Amino acid sequence: MLSDVADLLACPLCRGDLTLQERALRCPAGHSFDVARQGYAALQAGAAATGTADTAAMVAARAAFLDAGHYAPLAAALAGLAFGTVLDAGAGTGHHLAAALGGGAADRGLALDLSKYAMRRAARAHPRIGAVVADLWRGLPVRDAAVDTVYDVFAPRNAPEFRRVLRPGGRLLVATPTEAHLAELVRPLGMLSVDGRKAERLAETFAGTFRLESADLVTMPLRLTAEEAATLVGMTPSAHHVPEEELRERVAALGPRIDATAQVRVAVYLPER
Numbered sequence: 001m002l003s004d005v006a007d008l009l010a011c012p013l014c015r016g017d018l019t020l021q022e023r024a025l026r027c028p029a030g031h032s033f034d035v036a037r038q039g040y041a042a043l044q045a046g047a048a049a050t051g052t053a054d055t056a057a058m059v060a061a062r063a064a065f066l067d068a069g070h071y072a073p074l075a076a077a078l079a080g081l082a083f084g085t086v087l088d089a090g091a092g093t094g095h096h097l098a099a100a101l102g103g104g105a106a107d108r109g110l111a112l113d114l115s116k117y118a119m120r121r122a123a124r125a126h127p128r129i130g131a132v133v134a135d136l137w138r139g140l141p142v143r144d145a146a147v148d149t150v151y152d153v154f155a156p157r158n159a160p161e162f163r164r165v166l167r168p169g170g171r172l173l174v175a176t177p178t179e180a181h182l183a184e185l186v187r188p189l190g191m192l193s194v195d196g197r198k199a200e201r202l203a204e205t206f207a208g209t210f211r212l213e214s215a216d217l218v219t220m221p222l223r224l225t226a227e228e229a230a231t232l233v234g235m236t237p238s239a240h241h242v243p244e245e246e247l248r249e250r251v252a253a254l255g256p257r258i259d260a261t262a263q264v265r266v267a268v269y270l271p272e273r
Helices: 002-008 055-068 073-080 095-102 115-122 159-165 182-189 197-208 226-234 244-254
Strands: 020-022 024-026 032-035 083-088 106-113 129-133 147-153 164-178 210-225 257-271
Touching: 002 020, 002 083, 002 095, 002 106, 002 129, 020 197, 032 115, 055 095, 055 226, 073 095, 073 147, 073 210, 073 257, 083 095, 095 106, 095 129, 129 147, 147 159, 159 164, 159 210, 159 244, 164 197, 164 210, 182 226, 182 244, 182 257, 197 210, 197 257, 210 226, 226 244, 226 257
Parallel strands: 083 106, 083 147, 106 129, 147 164
Antiparallel strands: 020 024, 024 032, 164 257, 210 257
């Protein structure tokens, strides 16, 4: 709920502290942001690039696939590393954040995402999650040194802002697909492949801001029905590139049961001193 995380929030227009007053977040300068009836607030400075946000169909597909437990080992790996107040940057449905709050050392969570459809779901994913629509490429609507853990799971990486919002002793957890991720499905289903330079580009992104503390691979064998495989594609950016009818035909050609392997690198980064 937003009442649990309001003390973490900053006005996207003037950076003043926000407080929750009835059905709105307000700062001392008089800027006000309504809380939607679904429980989330939109904190954006000016027009955002909403064309890059997940659609309602993508969010529904993600909810269906994750709630079925296919990526449970990833959620557990992240939860085992999270502590204190957790900010999930690019939280989607709030699935991974809810897992962190359901057990372990995480106390409360703030979900940020550009998609209002995602934040509608995140707002009810767990009682201790507050959900906010925000553009990760801009200044995050979060106070300085406000959180203990930052999640970045398959999401944009704004290193300077992540560093700003982390408290001393905090950590950044970054989950990225490896080249082996869903490799069995990439060509037959027309999915986007993983950039072979991803690890190198990550190092460039965090150079001078964060240092790599550790990294582990989470490998998840998948045995999917045709419907589950179509749902998996539908929750990814590949959904923009493969028409639904064509996707159904491609999935059907693979047979009633489809084997694949999801592989994700979970890295722990600590702020540079």
